[in-house]
Amino acid sequence: MTSGHPAGYSAISSYSRVEILHLIQEQSQRTIAELVDATGLHANTVREHLQRLIDDGYIIAEPEKRTTRGRPRVLYSAADGAETSSPIQRRKVRAAAERGDLMRRVLPETDATELDTAAVHQLDAVVEDLLDAGFDPVVDEQSLTIDLTPCAHATAQAGHRDVLCRVHLGLVEGVLREAGGPLTVTGMLPACDPSECVVQLRLRGDATRP
Known part of the structure; x- marks a missing residue:
């Protein structure tokens, strides 16, 4: 029935990931910069947590839709099974x-x-x-x-x-x-x-x- 992972392997066993997920559930299309400001974590640490949440199907990442030049930011939203599906x-x-x-x-x-x-x-x-x-x-x-x-x-x-x-x-x-x-x-x-x-x-x- 399960993947066989121990509880400690869970993406939500880390409170830092829970905090990030909570912020994204509260407001979709979050940027890494916003999550860094809200949590006080280093940007690389936030990226690692985000990837773990993506891998478990809890959030998705999509590029920002831009009409001007420049690299689009990556926006993170919770997989709510409705507007956002992983x-x-x-x-x-x-x-x-x-x-x-x-x-x-x-x-x-x-x-x-x-x-x-x-x-x-x-x-x-x-x-x-x-x-x-x-x-x-x-x-x-x-x-x-x-x-x-x-x-x-x-x-x-x-x-x-x-x-x-x-x-x-x-x-x-x-x-x-x-x-x-x-x-x-x-x-x-x-x-x-x-x-x-x-x-x-x-x-x-x-x-x-x-």
Whole structure:
């Protein structure tokens, strides 16, 4: 189901990359100069982080469209599965659906679901992406939740929980949109325990869910 990378290999295991990704999720078409100013990191370090995020399908790079002479700047945007789509993320989504379908044919008992095929494929893609990112997600198809507890990232980077949660939610939303289907993200379920991390999903048009 996964690439087999350890959690430490994940592109979002580094808070510097999380911070960069957060900035790009908040505003698309960022330049390296803007990211250097915002993070205080050296330009070469920012470039290395950006390449890692590109390689994992989290962001894309495109040259600036210019009408004047001069070398165009490179602009970085988050792969949100809608306006901005990463070819790497598209390949991941297709591969996850194929592996999920194969598993359900080999193990028919795993096919017991009330969700339609598009929603199941969305969950296939999200679960694989989260596993590759170092999580151990548990999906409840009845309540439409994804339990990420314990979140290794939140433990290692406890002082940045708000940013981490926004970035993680953005990644889940992007994968769901890239996969295409009825599932969308509502948000994180409130919890007294800061170590708990549960993502709430809903079916589009389902007025019974928040």
